[in-house]
Amino acid sequence: MDVKKISIALTLALLAAGSWWLSERISGTSERFGGAPRHEPDYIVENFHATVLDKQGRRRYVLSARRLTHYADDGSSELEQPELVQYGDGAPVHARAANGWLPKDRSNLVLSGAVRVTRGRDARGAGGEITAERMNIRLDK
Numbered sequence: 001m002d003v004k005k006i007s008i009a010l011t012l013a014l015l016a017a018g019s020w021w022l023s024e025r026i027s028g029t030s031e032r033f034g035g036a037p038r039h040e041p042d043y044i045v046e047n048f049h050a051t052v053l054d055k056q057g058r059r060r061y062v063l064s065a066r067r068l069t070h071y072a073d074d075g076s077s078e079l080e081q082p083e084l085v086q087y088g089d090g091a092p093v094h095a096r097a098a099n100g101w102l103p104k105d106r107s108n109l110v111l112s113g114a115v116r117v118t119r120g121r122d123a124r125g126a127g128g129e130i131t132a133e134r135m136n137i138r139l140d141k
Contacts, residue, residue, distance in 0.1 A: 042072040048079070052139075061086045061139060063109070065100065075104025084109060084137065091120035091127060095137060107140045 048068040054060045065079035079100035086093040098113030115135045121127040 039071055039073050041069045044069050059087045077102040082109070082111065090124045091122040093117060093119045095135070097135070107138065109137045109139055111135045111137065
């Protein structure tokens with residue numbers, strides 16, 4: 001073999017090794033972070049309003065908020081200034097707070113920051129008011 005062919009083969013081998021090293025270096029970066037999605041919003045809804053109905057088509061509850069921020073990694077949602085109105089037997093129950101959190105399954109609503117729950121007077125009772133800093137409300141019951 002002559003020197004020209006050896007230098008071309010050596011150059012190609014160095015380029016191949018450099019390409020392999022570069023691809024390992026780039027792909028190694030994502031593995032260091034675990035490759036899991038970050039807890040970043042995938043959508044935000046301003047002036048959010050949702051009505052949930054029962055099997056007979058009657059309102060079960062109405063949930064509204066100044067802003068709903070949804071996170072794709074765990075399916076949860078954060079609410080700013082949430083308001084919940086639950087309907088059932090008797091007067092509706094109103095709940096308000098500074099902040100709220102909904103898990104992916106929407107089975108409960110966690111309210112925090114100046115929570116206030118009120119129920120008006122009706123034939124079944126005098127009504128009343130509850131205040132707290134944090135409250136967990138089950139939505140599936």
